[in-house]
Amino acid sequence: MALLALLALALLLTGAAYATVAPETATAESASSVSEVEAGRQLFVVGCASCHGLNAQGITTAGDEDEAGNYGPSLIGVGAAAVGFQMETGRMPMAQTAPQAPRKHVEYTQDEINQIAAYVASLAPGPARPSDEELNWQSVDKEGISEGGEFFRTNCTACHNSVGAGGALPSGRYAPTLKGVDAIHIYEAMLTGPQQMPVFSDEVLTPEDKRNIIAYVKTVQQQGNDGGLGGGGLGPVADGLFIWLIGIGGLVGFSVWIGMHGTRSKKR
Amino acid sequence: MSQNTFTRVEDSPTGKKLAGPVGWLDDRLGLAAAGKKNLRKVFPEHWSFMLGEIALWSFVVLLLTGVFLTLWFDPSMAEVEYTGSYAPLYGIDMSAAYASTLDISFDIRGGLLMRQIHHWAALLFVAAMIVHMLRVFFTGAYRKPREINWMIGVGLLALGMVEGFAGYSLPDDLLSGTGLRFVDGLIRSIPLVGSYLEFFIFGGEFPGEIIIPRLYMAHILLIPAILLGLIGAHMLLLVYHKHTQWPGAGRTNENVVGYPMLPVYMAKAGGFFFIVFGFLALMGALIQINPVWAYGPYNPSEVTAGSQPDWYMGLSEGLVRLMPPLETTWFNRTWTWSVFLPGVGGLGVLFTSLALWPFIERWITGDTREHHLLERPRNAPVRTALGAAGITAYVVGLIAGGNDIIALKFGLDIFAITWVLRFGLFIFPVIAFIVTKRICISLQRKDNETLTHGWETGVIDRSPDGGYAERHAPLPDTAAYALTGSRERLPELEAETVHKSDAYGVRNPDYRKQSFRQKMRKFYYDGSVDKPTSHDMDHASEHLAGGGEHPVVLGDDFQGVSETGVPRVH
Structure with a gap:
C-alpha cells in the first residue's frame, strides 16, 4: 500500500514538474506569426515527423534506385492548402499504411491545423489556402x-x-x-x-x-x-440489382400467388 | 333460383340484345367456329408457366410507353443550344436527341414517368425472358416437338438485347455514348472486316451524324416488328403444341389437364397484365433510372466513372474486363484478340450453345419421342448441373462487369476482384456443376426412398423394449405417379459398347463418332438413379402392408398428424 502511495506521489510530482517546464501551446489569437510557425513546428515534430521527417524533408525507404520509395513524402513547397485539405478531412495523420488515406475523424483542432499549415507554408512557397x-x-x-x-x-x-x-x-x-x-x-x-x-x-x-x-x-x-429514389449515382449496376430483386422477385411472387388459386367453379 | 340452375347466355337479357351484332360479326368473320375451339383451349396451371407472361406483358408496356416517347423524341444529332428548364445544363451545346430527352424528362407532363417506366420495362423484359428460358431449360420443355419454339425464344432473347441496347443509345447522353463507343469497339475488333463494318454502320468514323437516326429506325420499327412477328409465332406454336404440364393425377403425355382459356385464363392472364403494369408503374414512379441529365451530353473526349451498360449487356462488358491482353502478329499485321474473343466470342458462344442445346442433348440421349410432360430438374442431373454451371459463368461475367462499383462499395482492390474472377470464370462453374449434380442425385434417391418406403407419417411407435420408430405409410397412387410419371428408365449403357471392327475384322467406319457419342452418353447418365422397378415396388408394398409389428393399423383415409401430434383426419 505504501509503495502504491509513493508511486502516485512520484507521478504527481513528475507531472507538475513537466507542466511548469513544458512550452505552452500557442493560440491563434495571441500568437504572432513567428510563434505560430514555431508552435506548428512543435506539433509537426510530435505528430508528423515520424513519416515526413524532422524537417518535413520526407523519408525515403532503402533500396535500389527503382525500389526506393516514399515512406512519407517531402512537404517542402506543398503549401498551406495541402495541409488544410489533408488535416481538415482527417486524412492526415494516417491511422495505418494503406493504399490510400481515407477520410476520417479529424484529430487536431482548427488552431493546431492552422499552426501546422503556417509551419509548412514557411518552409518554401506553395499554394496558399x-x-x-x-x-x-x-x-x-x-x-x-x-x-x-x-x-x-x-x-x-x-x-x-x-x-x-x-x-x-x-x-x-x-x-x-x-x-x-x-x-x-x-x-x-x-x-x-x-x-x-x-x-x-x-x-x-x-x-x-x-x-x-x-x-x-x-x-x-x-x-x-428527380425521378425518385436514386441508386446513389451508381448507374445501371444498381438498376440491374433493382430489376432482379424487386421486379423479378416481386412478380414471381405474384405468379406463385396466382398459380396457387384455382377457380371457384361452384356457384355460391 | 335453386343452386344448380343457370340461365343460358342466349336467353339472358344481355344475350338477347347482343345476338344481333354478334351474329353480324360471325356471318362475316366466322368467329363462332374459331372461338368455340380456341376459347375453350385448356392450359395447365403452375406458377412457373407465368414467367414468360411477365416478358409478354412488359413488352406490351414497352409498346405503350414507347409510343408516348416517340411523340416528343427527336432522333437527330444536329447541334442545338439547350434552353430548357434543367438549369445546370443551360446554354450547353448538345444534340437534338439529347435536348429532346431532357425536354421529355423536365418539360413534358408525365414524360419522366413514361421514360422511367419504359426503361424499367426494358430491363424487366430481358430479365423475364431469361427466367422463362431457365424454366423451360430446367424442365426439359424444349424437347421434341418444341425445339423450333426454343430457337425462336433464343432469337427473341438476342433481339431483345439488341433492341434494349439501341434504346439505351438513343438519348445521346454521356453514358449512352460511352456504351455506343463500346459496341463500336466490338465491331472494329472483328478481324479483317471490322473497320469496314464500322464505317458502314456509322456512315464514317465514330460517332458521325447518322447513327442515332439509324438506331432509332431499328429501335422503333425494324426490331419491334421482328419481335412482334416472333412473339406471334412463339404463341401460335404454343397453342399448336399445347402447353407442357407437370406429371400428376390424370396427366399423361397425350392430354392436357387444366382450365379453359375463357373465362379462367382470360381473367388470370388479364389480371397479371395489370399486375405487371402496376409493378412497372410503381418502379417508374418511385425509383430513379438512367438520370440522363446527370451525365451531360455525349462528347467522345469525356467519360464518367461507373460507366456501365444495362444489366443484360453486363456479360460482354465483364468478359472484356476479364480478358488479359492478347495479340498476335501475322503477315506483318497486328491482330488483337482482347476485345474480339470476350466481346463478340462470349455472346456468340452463349447464343450458339443455347440454340443448339436441344439438338446436342437429343444426339446424346438418342431420344426421338415427343415429350409433353415436364421433367423435374433432379431427374436430368447432368442437364440441371450444366444449367447451373452456365448460370454461374454468366453471373461471374456480370459481377466482372460491375467490378469497379463492387471495389468502391466494398472497399476492395479492383485488381484482386479481376484476378479472382479470371480464375473463377473457369473454376466456379465446375464447382457448381459438381455440387448441383450431387444434389440432383441425392434428391432422386430421396424420391426413390419415398416411393419404396412410403412417406413419414409423424406417428411414433414405441416398441416393448423401449425403441422408437416412425411409421411410414404407402404413398398414394397419385403422388407416386407424380414422382415417376415423366421419369424414364435409364438406358443400359454397358450393353452399347462400340467396337472398332466387327467379328469378321471389318473396320467400323463410324467408330470415332460412335465412341465419342458413347462417352457423352456415359457422361450424361453418369450417377443418375433409375426409378424403382415394379419388383422393387411390390417388395416395398409387401413390407409396408405387413403391419404385424404395428399395434394400430393406419386407415386408408389417414393423412398424417399435425405438429401437435393429432391426426389430420379423424
Missing part, C-alpha cells in the same frame, strides 16, 4: 454553373463519376465521393492534387473555373432527386 472570395460559389450565375459542368465532365467525371459519387482506381485506390465535401476542400484538392489526384494549378483551371466547378457540383448535389 483559398480566400472566401474564391470559394463564394453561391454567387455563380446560370452560365457559370453550366460552364463549371463542362469543366467537371472534361476533367473530373472520369474518376469521380458524373454526380461525384466516386469511382474505383487500381490496386485498392479510389476517387472519393464529393458528397458532403466542403467547398474549400474541393478547391484545395484541385489546387494541390492529393494522393492519386492530378494537380489543377491556377494556370490550368483559373480560380474562377474552380469556383464554377464547385458551383456545378454543389448545385447538382443539392437539387432534388
Whole structure:
C-alpha cells in the first residue's frame, strides 16, 4: 500500500514538474506569426515527423534506385492548402499504411491545423489556402454553373463519376465521393492534387473555373432527386440489382400467388 | 333460383340484345367456329408457366410507353443550344436527341414517368425472358416437338438485347455514348472486316451524324416488328403444341389437364397484365433510372466513372474486363484478340450453345419421342448441373462487369476482384456443376426412398423394449405417379459398347463418332438413379402392408398428424 502511495506521489510530482517546464501551446489569437510557425513546428515534430521527417524533408525507404520509395513524402513547397485539405478531412495523420488515406475523424483542432499549415507554408512557397472570395460559389450565375459542368465532365467525371459519387482506381485506390465535401476542400484538392489526384494549378483551371466547378457540383448535389429514389449515382449496376430483386422477385411472387388459386367453379 | 340452375347466355337479357351484332360479326368473320375451339383451349396451371407472361406483358408496356416517347423524341444529332428548364445544363451545346430527352424528362407532363417506366420495362423484359428460358431449360420443355419454339425464344432473347441496347443509345447522353463507343469497339475488333463494318454502320468514323437516326429506325420499327412477328409465332406454336404440364393425377403425355382459356385464363392472364403494369408503374414512379441529365451530353473526349451498360449487356462488358491482353502478329499485321474473343466470342458462344442445346442433348440421349410432360430438374442431373454451371459463368461475367462499383462499395482492390474472377470464370462453374449434380442425385434417391418406403407419417411407435420408430405409410397412387410419371428408365449403357471392327475384322467406319457419342452418353447418365422397378415396388408394398409389428393399423383415409401430434383426419 505504501509503495502504491509513493508511486502516485512520484507521478504527481513528475507531472507538475513537466507542466511548469513544458512550452505552452500557442493560440491563434495571441500568437504572432513567428510563434505560430514555431508552435506548428512543435506539433509537426510530435505528430508528423515520424513519416515526413524532422524537417518535413520526407523519408525515403532503402533500396535500389527503382525500389526506393516514399515512406512519407517531402512537404517542402506543398503549401498551406495541402495541409488544410489533408488535416481538415482527417486524412492526415494516417491511422495505418494503406493504399490510400481515407477520410476520417479529424484529430487536431482548427488552431493546431492552422499552426501546422503556417509551419509548412514557411518552409518554401506553395499554394496558399483559398480566400472566401474564391470559394463564394453561391454567387455563380446560370452560365457559370453550366460552364463549371463542362469543366467537371472534361476533367473530373472520369474518376469521380458524373454526380461525384466516386469511382474505383487500381490496386485498392479510389476517387472519393464529393458528397458532403466542403467547398474549400474541393478547391484545395484541385489546387494541390492529393494522393492519386492530378494537380489543377491556377494556370490550368483559373480560380474562377474552380469556383464554377464547385458551383456545378454543389448545385447538382443539392437539387432534388428527380425521378425518385436514386441508386446513389451508381448507374445501371444498381438498376440491374433493382430489376432482379424487386421486379423479378416481386412478380414471381405474384405468379406463385396466382398459380396457387384455382377457380371457384361452384356457384355460391 | 335453386343452386344448380343457370340461365343460358342466349336467353339472358344481355344475350338477347347482343345476338344481333354478334351474329353480324360471325356471318362475316366466322368467329363462332374459331372461338368455340380456341376459347375453350385448356392450359395447365403452375406458377412457373407465368414467367414468360411477365416478358409478354412488359413488352406490351414497352409498346405503350414507347409510343408516348416517340411523340416528343427527336432522333437527330444536329447541334442545338439547350434552353430548357434543367438549369445546370443551360446554354450547353448538345444534340437534338439529347435536348429532346431532357425536354421529355423536365418539360413534358408525365414524360419522366413514361421514360422511367419504359426503361424499367426494358430491363424487366430481358430479365423475364431469361427466367422463362431457365424454366423451360430446367424442365426439359424444349424437347421434341418444341425445339423450333426454343430457337425462336433464343432469337427473341438476342433481339431483345439488341433492341434494349439501341434504346439505351438513343438519348445521346454521356453514358449512352460511352456504351455506343463500346459496341463500336466490338465491331472494329472483328478481324479483317471490322473497320469496314464500322464505317458502314456509322456512315464514317465514330460517332458521325447518322447513327442515332439509324438506331432509332431499328429501335422503333425494324426490331419491334421482328419481335412482334416472333412473339406471334412463339404463341401460335404454343397453342399448336399445347402447353407442357407437370406429371400428376390424370396427366399423361397425350392430354392436357387444366382450365379453359375463357373465362379462367382470360381473367388470370388479364389480371397479371395489370399486375405487371402496376409493378412497372410503381418502379417508374418511385425509383430513379438512367438520370440522363446527370451525365451531360455525349462528347467522345469525356467519360464518367461507373460507366456501365444495362444489366443484360453486363456479360460482354465483364468478359472484356476479364480478358488479359492478347495479340498476335501475322503477315506483318497486328491482330488483337482482347476485345474480339470476350466481346463478340462470349455472346456468340452463349447464343450458339443455347440454340443448339436441344439438338446436342437429343444426339446424346438418342431420344426421338415427343415429350409433353415436364421433367423435374433432379431427374436430368447432368442437364440441371450444366444449367447451373452456365448460370454461374454468366453471373461471374456480370459481377466482372460491375467490378469497379463492387471495389468502391466494398472497399476492395479492383485488381484482386479481376484476378479472382479470371480464375473463377473457369473454376466456379465446375464447382457448381459438381455440387448441383450431387444434389440432383441425392434428391432422386430421396424420391426413390419415398416411393419404396412410403412417406413419414409423424406417428411414433414405441416398441416393448423401449425403441422408437416412425411409421411410414404407402404413398398414394397419385403422388407416386407424380414422382415417376415423366421419369424414364435409364438406358443400359454397358450393353452399347462400340467396337472398332466387327467379328469378321471389318473396320467400323463410324467408330470415332460412335465412341465419342458413347462417352457423352456415359457422361450424361453418369450417377443418375433409375426409378424403382415394379419388383422393387411390390417388395416395398409387401413390407409396408405387413403391419404385424404395428399395434394400430393406419386407415386408408389417414393423412398424417399435425405438429401437435393429432391426426389430420379423424
